[in-house]
Amino acid sequence: MSTSPYIRPGAEHLLEDLNSAQRAAVTHDARALLVVAGAGTGKTRALTRRVAWLITQGLPPHAVLAITFTNKAADELKRRLVTLPGGGGVWAGTFHGFGSFLLRRHGDAVGIDPRFTILDRDDQLSVLKAIYKDLDIEKGVLRPVDALAMISHRKNGGGGRPPIDLTMPGVAFIFDQLHDAYVERLRGADLLDFDDLLLDSVRLLEECDDVAALYRERFAHVLVDEYQDTNLVQRDLLRHLVGPHQRITVVGDPDQSIYRWRGAVVRNILDFGEDFEGAEQVLLERNYRSTGHILGAAEAVIERNRERHAKRLYTEREDGQRVLLTRCRDAEDEGRAVAAQVETWVRQGRRHDQIAVFYRINALSRGIELALNDRRIPYVIVAGTEFFQRREVKDVLSYARLIANPRDEAAFTRIVNVPRRGVGATSIQRLRDFALARELALTDAAPRAEEAGVSKRARGGLQRLLELFAKVRAMPRAPVAPILEALLEGSGYRATLEDSADDLDRSRLENVDELVAYAREFDAKEASGDLQSFLERAALVSDQDGYVGESGRVSLMSVHAAKGLEFPCVLIAGAEMGYFPHARSLGEDAGEEEERRLFYVAMTRAQDELAVSHAVRRQTYMGEEHRAPSPYILDIPEDRLERRDLATWSGASSLFDQPSATGYAPPPDDDVSVVRETGLGLEVGERVLHPYFGPGRLEEVGGGGADARVTVDFDVHGRKQLLLRHARLERLS
DSSP states (O other): OTTOTTOOSOGGGGTTTOOHHHHHHHHOOOSEEEEEEOTTSOHHHHHHHHHHHHHHTTOOGGGEEEEESSHHHHHHHHHHHTTSTTGGGSEEEEHHHHHHHHHHHHGGGGTOOTTOEEOOHHHHHHHHHHHHHHHTOOTTTSOHHHHHHHHHHHHTTSOSOOSSOTTSTTHHHHHHHHHHHHHHHHHHTTEEOHHHHHHHHHHHHHHOHHHHHHHHHHOSEEEESSGGGOOHHHHHHHHHHHGGGOOEEEEEOGGGOOOGGGTOOTHHHHTHHHHSTTOEEEEEOBOSSSOHHHHHHHHHHHTTOSSSOOOOOBOSSOOOSOEEEEEESSHHHHHHHHHHHHHHHHHTTOOGGGEEEEESSGGGHHHHHHHHHHTTOOEEEOOTHHHHTSHHHHHHHHHHHHHHOTTOHHHHHHHTTSSOOSOOHHHHHHHHHHHHHTTOOHHHHGGGTTTTTOOHHHHHHHHHHHHHHHHHHTSOSOSSHHHHHHHHHHHTHHHHHHHOOOHHHHHHHHHHHHHHHHHHHHHHHOTTOOHHHHHHHHHTOOGGGGOOTTOSSEEEEEHHHHTTOOEEEEEEOOOBTBBTTBGGGTTOHHHHHHHHHHHHHHHTTEEEEEEEEEESEEEETTEEEEOOBOHHHHHSOGGGEEEEEOOOOTTOOSGGGOOOTTSOOOOOHHHHHHHHHHGGGOOTTOEEEETTTEEEEEEEEEOOGGGOEEEEEETTTEEEEEEHHHHOOEEOO
């Protein structure tokens, strides 16, 4: 190794600003290494320095593969690597990007056309809805959105809770029909969804020994960020990729595993030593981000979970401000409290873009937005997919997709009559029937429109569209911006928007121009970029990709979108039973533990100040509901909290609504412990009250200790099985 031209003298400078645990992570000589990196412990720094260290020890940069989850995280990884010795030559990207990289080069070995198009979720639903129509399946039996979630669940290895119950009468049969038709439809049109990028990559490495050997030889060391978010397919992809030499470093934190709903399996990181034999572990426990009170409060919440690596974060920062807990009367009251807190922080010298508001469900943003608007506080809702999901943007991208992949049925169906060219629903259905009868792709049937019985007017519109595609396909595939311009002009799409008197169409024209500008920026930055890579970039955008650090506005976002970000000031809204934890997770160990992790992630985004709010009642689809504060609030030590009560006490009826001399009195921790351990001495048949589900009758008590469960038939919500330690039941007289 000492003779390698990649050795850099003085590699010790890579370690100068690292603590002892970070240095151990960077320099460890284990073949398989797990770095358990708690929130704010400098994991990205440790990961990038390890890459640089490996290179200085003789590993060629092109032999290193660094994988993460989002475009934003991958870009940050590249930005840091390029400043380190040899880092610019490292292949760094996302799991899905790497899957696409493999399949574009070797997909034909497993029957995949390398010119495939990637479908986003809306496109997937469009394909699935067409299948419902072709198979004459009623959507009321199994909603398309649920069927799509189950298809993804099955493709990702079945980790986590299934999104639908296949044991219900007839559902399994219908789902199997939909699943098989969906897979066949995509394959026949050279379309891949996000799950296929990973699943087919694993299949490629399993079935093609020469391809697997090629990449095992090429990538001598694989490094993975956010390993706690991997699903079973991603784990298998890594195992096939590293092979028997097992030179792999993963960085992650089981306490921040929050994507179970999309197949992530926290056991992947917990069982890393079993999946990669002889793996060693380093703990990063010094937190550089948060003050003492914030970190202490967060640690008190997460330590109640059992599915975790034992560790204890600490900080050398001062305690700072206590966590501000605000009890509000209702959603409107909470919105005003949020806006007032934002103004307080701004008066204290914070910029608007140093402040973030998080919520568990997006619907909670409405009251907050109204209050911010009333006070003229600038804000932005962070959702990177929002721009690329706008109708006009998806229209233009669909035109471009048909240049890259002429068999893209989803794109063709979307724009065949946009703008209007006389190809109505009847013409499209005749074309579809013709294609199905002859087992043709819809786009292959289009040139035979006369045989399909399509009207003369519609045939004229189709002919003009096909001529446009032929003309643009003759253009070079790079740069991308001229391709988009040619499609916009040739289709009449731009002219239609320009000629419209509708203000909304003018706004859409601005978005179309923004997309072209984005393409020009892509052309300037990506020397080897072409139409295919541009479309791939647009398809694989995530919510976090929409976050702009110095926007001059307060950031509003879901907690899932906040993952990986940090802000000086954070406010968590809606900290109530039913939201935190979410009602869907109640009664399920894995679900409730993930909800606690989600709350922990929200808390640990805060650097200097953290505020939490909840409402006593809210208007829901069932009418006005009394709300109980999240049990996670009760886990925060009292000496870490500053309480503020803005709610009135009239009509208070639950355990959590009783006033005290100080205006706020949660149940004492000792009493809660007794309730958890003894189950209140409840007997089957008694009437009980749950803070979210309301009144009901206790039907069954089972298990013991931490696993004790109760089954309650609630008056409104029906029969539920709950973990007794989380149930917080009261006896009703």
